[in-house]
Amino acid sequence: MSIPLIFALTYPAYLLWAAVSDLVRMTISNRLNLILAGAFFPAALLLGLSLGDIGIHTAVAAGGLVLGMVLFALRFMGGGDAKLIAATALWLGLDGFIALLFYTALAGGALTLGIVIARKFFWALAPKLPKWLGQHLEAKTGIPYGIAICAGGLLAIPHGDLWARLTPLLNV
Template identity: 40%
Template sequence: MTPYVIQLSLLAAASALLVAAGSDLRRYLIPDTCSLILLASFALYALTGATQGAWPLHLAIFALVFLIGLGLFAAGLAGGGDVKLLAATALWAGPALLAGLVVIMSLAGGLLAVIVLTRIWWLRRLAPADLREHLGASIAQQPIPYGVAIASGGLFVLARYAGLLG
């Protein structure tokens, strides 16, 4: 039964990350249920013994990332949904995969920034005049859906647990 529970927890976590990324792309909003599913699926995963007793370190990473995220949120540098999703994803990463999570998330976030900046440039320079007038100042205020970057890093972490990556 344990292998099925492990597979179920990985599938639930991956699904939550994909839903979070899709929602952030469409509405710039990450549902709290996605972060809660990540937390619950990790608890299920840990109960199988798959963390080999390292779950307290995973909890410490979760708490540290959440506290740093709270500071970023308070400073207006991160959204609340991003903070919760990243902390829940860091819980899965733990100490062994935290660096990989951060690297993949940073690369994906950089790519997202380039895409958003390219879109802004295109709208300012190449879009028809009536479209530019219609959009007005909102062109320059495009947020970056960082939930997509967090989900990218999280999917990397889950793929490592599933044995899909070396």
């Protein structure tokens, strides 16, 4: 397996891990976010991003963290979600980050609407379902927004400048 392929798979694999973790446990671990963020730096260096470009990615991630912290403070999302936005933004750069926000908002709206409708019509099924699934039918449970961030992060891949460097190496 080639090094570019390993890095091409790292980002989506960790996003999917975050989505499943949020769906099942309603948490996204700090370890997962740190691994996702930390894996960016060797990937960026091996793919030839300049230190200036890495700095831009880092600044975008810092901005994503601030945005996530504001959304967390307003109780729109959990702390793991806020950190996942930052770790995801790190891989995408500025154009990819804008796409991430757009796609995440769309996916989050659809996810929230779906869960609200399911809670209205299927709440009585909650005790009969596995705990990880039934919890989402309970009114007091939050929305597993890591799923929306995962969808947004995957859809934003073509907009990120790191991916433009990776695609020719994968012969795609």
